[in-house]
Amino acid sequence: MSDVADRVRKIVVEHLGVEEDKVTETASFIDDLGADSLDTVELVMAFEEEFGIEIPDDAAETIQTFGDAVKFISSAQ
Amino acid sequence: MFDLNGKNALITGASGGIGGAIAKALYDAGATVALSGTRVEPLEALAAFLGDRAHVLPCNLSDAEAVNALPKQAAELMGSVDILVNNAGITRDNLFMRMSDDEWSSVLEVNLTSTMRLCKGVIRGMMKARWGRIVNISSVVGATGNPGQANYAASKAGMVGMSKSIAYEVASRGITVNCVAPGFITTAMTDKLTDDQKSAILTQVPAGRMGEAEEIAAAVLYLASNEAAYVTGSTLHVNGGMAML
Numbered sequence: 001m002s003d004v005a006d007r008v009r010k011i012v013v014e015h016l017g018v019e020e021d022k023v024t025e026t027a028s029f030i031d032d033l034g035a036d037s038l039d040t041v042e043l044v045m046a047f048e049e050e051f052g053i054e055i056p057d058d059a060a061e062t063i064q065t066f067g068d069a070v071k072f073i074s075s076a077q
Numbered sequence: 078m079f080d081l082n083g084k085n086a087l088i089t090g091a092s093g094g095i096g097g098a099i100a101k102a103l104y105d106a107g108a109t110v111a112l113s114g115t116r117v118e119p120l121e122a123l124a125a126f127l128g129d130r131a132h133v134l135p136c137n138l139s140d141a142e143a144v145n146a147l148p149k150q151a152a153e154l155m156g157s158v159d160i161l162v163n164n165a166g167i168t169r170d171n172l173f174m175r176m177s178d179d180e181w182s183s184v185l186e187v188n189l190t191s192t193m194r195l196c197k198g199v200i201r202g203m204m205k206a207r208w209g210r211i212v213n214i215s216s217v218v219g220a221t222g223n224p225g226q227a228n229y230a231a232s233k234a235g236m237v238g239m240s241k242s243i244a245y246e247v248a249s250r251g252i253t254v255n256c257v258a259p260g261f262i263t264t265a266m267t268d269k270l271t272d273d274q275k276s277a278i279l280t281q282v283p284a285g286r287m288g289e290a291e292e293i294a295a296a297v298l299y300l301a302s303n304e305a306a307y308v309t310g311s312t313l314h315v316n317g318g319m320a321m322l
Contacts, residue, residue, distance in 0.1 A: 038246060038247070038250070041204075042204060045204070045205070
């Protein structure tokens, strides 16, 4: 996987305090990684900062899994 | 007692009696303050009176774009907004049966909607900092109602419900959201009342006197402090016993 994936994974691991190997392509932030709705808002904020992009609210809602995040950020860059 | 050194506060309605007293209380506790309001002159005068850590940020709260820009301007000016005091408010009193849509919506827009916008604008930074204080200045009439003030009372009661909901959402991030509900306070607004009106009001106040702006400011200072970290979603009534809630 790309550099984007590594950076996203690092943010997720730090923010949610989960093991790195749990952060798989299809891992859902809420269902698999124990995030609450506020955590997902904060993750999006952290992605925006790390990658210098803006993620609008309607796009943020579609980012449910680690794979979603990587895909969105890769295409937004 | 309460130390706000290193904290940055944005206060709306700072050109008024209560807002000015709040700004002074936070400033005297060590905070850097951004004074907002519509009238530039009294804001400049207050900033000059307070000193170096006071800044002026004029804003018309009925202008949505200007309101949305205000938290950003404040954060650029001071580095962050750690404390937000939504104190600005207007009245357009009328009997409910005669109250126009415009009288209703202008009061709701300035008192409630602008408060919502400003809360939204500061909360991102507070989430990141894992520390924040929002104090919304409500009113005793938000809890008791008042003839001629259906719009004002609705806006002030709305503030309380909104504050509690935001408080729920952000409590785990070290951010508290509270209201202070003043009773009858000596300000330019109440100076306009006749002596007869004042004495009629005072029969309803067990303390037997009007409150001072500094007494509201003291409540705000407490809620803005580190010491009040475990107080959130509450309304502190400062009304001389006029309504014991």
